[in-house]
Amino acid sequence: MRKEGGTVETEESLRREILEKTKEIFKLRQQEEKFIPGKSRIHYAGRVFDEREMQAAVDCALDFWLTLGEKGDRFVSDFSRRMGMNYGLVTNSGSSANLLAVGALCSPNLAHPLRPGDEVITTALAFPTTLNPILQYGLIPVFVDVEEGTYNLDAGRLESALSDRTRAVVLAHTLGNPAEMDRIMEFAKEHSLYVLEDTCDALDSFYDGKRCGTFGDLSTYSFYAAHHITMGEGGALLTNSLNLYRQALSLRDWGRACYCRTGERNPNGACGHRFDQIFDGLPDGYDHKYVYSNIGYNLKPLDLQCAVGVEQLKKLPEFTKRRRENFETLFNGVKQYEEYFILPRALPKAEPSWFAFPLTVRGDAPFTRKEIVTYLEQNQIETRMLFAGNILRHPGYRNIRSRTAGELIHTEKALNGSFFIGVYPGITNEMIHYILDVLRRFLSQSAEKTVGTED
Ligand SMILES: Cc1ncc(COP(=O)(O)O)c(C=O)c1O
Incomplete structure (x- = not known):
């Protein structure tokens, strides 16, 4: 293909140009992203990528x-x-x-x-x-x-x-x-x-x-x-x-x-x-x-x-590092609330790369899971249940052929009290601190309500 200036445009140079433009699009979008506490949604998970993934996809297309x-x-x-x-x-x-x-x-x-x-x-x-x-x-x-x-x-x-x-x-x-x-x-x-x-x-x-x-x-x-x-x-x-x-x-x-x-x-x-x-x-x-x-x-x-x-895959080590850091910051922020929550715990030989941060509201906490999850969601912090909780309780599974060995005590607790929030690498320190602020606010309001009720 001949260009106006007389240069011959090969497929390779066109491709390079397209990939360069792809990078520009990524950079433009990146500039638009800014975290506004209480306004920006903090997802429990999400894609973390840059121009390289976009270029790989475009190149392949x-x-x-x-x-x-x-x-x-x-x-x-x-x-x-x-x-x-x-x-x-x-x-x-x-x-x-x-x-x-x-x-x-x-x-x-x-x-x-x-x-x-x-x-x-x-x-x-x-x-x-x-x-x-x-x-x-x-x-x-x-x-x-x-x-x-x-x-x-x-x-x-x-x-x-x-x-x-x-x-x-x-x-x-x-x-x-x-x-x-x-x-x-x-x-x-x-x-x-x-x-x-x-x-x-x-x-x-x-x-x-x-x-x-x-x-x-x-x-x-x-x-x-x-x-x-x-x-x-x-x-x-x-x-x-x-x-x-x-x-x-x-x-x-x-x-x-x-x-x-x-x-x-x-x-x-x-x-x-x-x-x-x-x-x-x-x-x-x-x-x-x-x-x-x-x-x-x-x-x-x-x-x-x-x-x-x-x-x-090239980014996995960095992603893992961020997941662990986010988990640790959250954990340090909530560990003082053990009276309300069953905190996440890893076995002594385990080194988790956490998918998320689970909490289980204790049966005797002064609030319910529904209340805390609703509050977090209203404050733009996305939550999820711990998957099925107890899958045997779900409509599609009522008539399955199965056997249960012993009681499912902790499974039931998860069904009734567990939820999780995110630790994925897209969550910044600023977001983690905002999450902890919102949690503290909720917990102090709940504590006040309890005192009020006792009066
Ligand atoms: C433990 C576990 N297994 C399987 C799956 C299914 O993976 P996919 O959504 O890619 O089908 C998920 C999804 O999140 C999961 O959490």
Whole structure:
């Protein structure tokens, strides 16, 4: 293309110009952002990005490859390496990753797959899609209580949940707070159980110096906008088992047996055996791409999402640092109010990268959760319930086939009294101090009201 001044405009120079403009747009928007206490909303979570993520997305859009490809490969390789795991795959969400993980454990291609009616120990204080795949695959969840303050599966209750049908433990590191993995793994080993770690909220959290997500057979991650890093929507699954990886990949990609890359240019597949394999019941040399070894789905993300993920992953150490700092400042500000709240607590060997800051209003506090949450929201501080609280109380779960081992005392407390506020890197020190001011104001008003009532 010839420009007015006579210079030849190549695609490369046009692309550079577009990316430069993208950066300018980011800078313009950045200038408009200013925190006004009481007016600006303090979200519990959100995207934290700069021109690099925007440029990565625009650059990828210009390539117009669209489906999962090079950027997906790059993200999986960077992510697996950082997590220190052998195999990984990307998905369109963390929920999908959980579905694939449980699906892989049920795959007929395993030597000892989970089968309908087998029991899986888990918690009822849950995000729904940690539990749902267990139900969707006909497995029976056996609920144990969580610990007070960590909101994690209470490892001391595992033994009481055991039966001769127990085959797996599925746990989430609640709000980024590591579960007691040494005890859980010891129990799992003793009873030959599979372990699935839902690490959707706990990217970059450690237990006993080891990353959450690297203890069990499989781990899952979410890159939804609220999470430690984001692709908008997205997820991942990691494992050190080649067979579990292959089953999860097959399930993600329509259930097909072939594990060559989508869009592979070699007509005979990357494996070189696309047309020369023999499968029982199928004609000789049936295209391996169209041989189905699992009953699968299509749960792939777009390459563009992965391009954003590649940039986000580079920022993870800084994000984690900010999450920890924000958590600590909030904790130091509220620890004096222990008479009103159950404060968040991490186990001695845990190094959480907190997803959020949970508080549970005590039953004898002079205010209710509803009152404090309403006050915070009115003052532009966003709150959330601790996911389902007790998922067994929810309308969709009333008739599920399940078993409960012991009483769910702390799960019920979470249902009735817990909520959380944000610690994500988009929350500045100024915002944290504003949050603490609002909390103090609410608590002193509540205390005054109580004194007034006593008069
Ligand atoms: C513990 C846990 N597991 C799974 C998910 C689902 O992730 P996604 O929203 O990417 O499907 C979430 C979502 O926040 C979560 O908190």
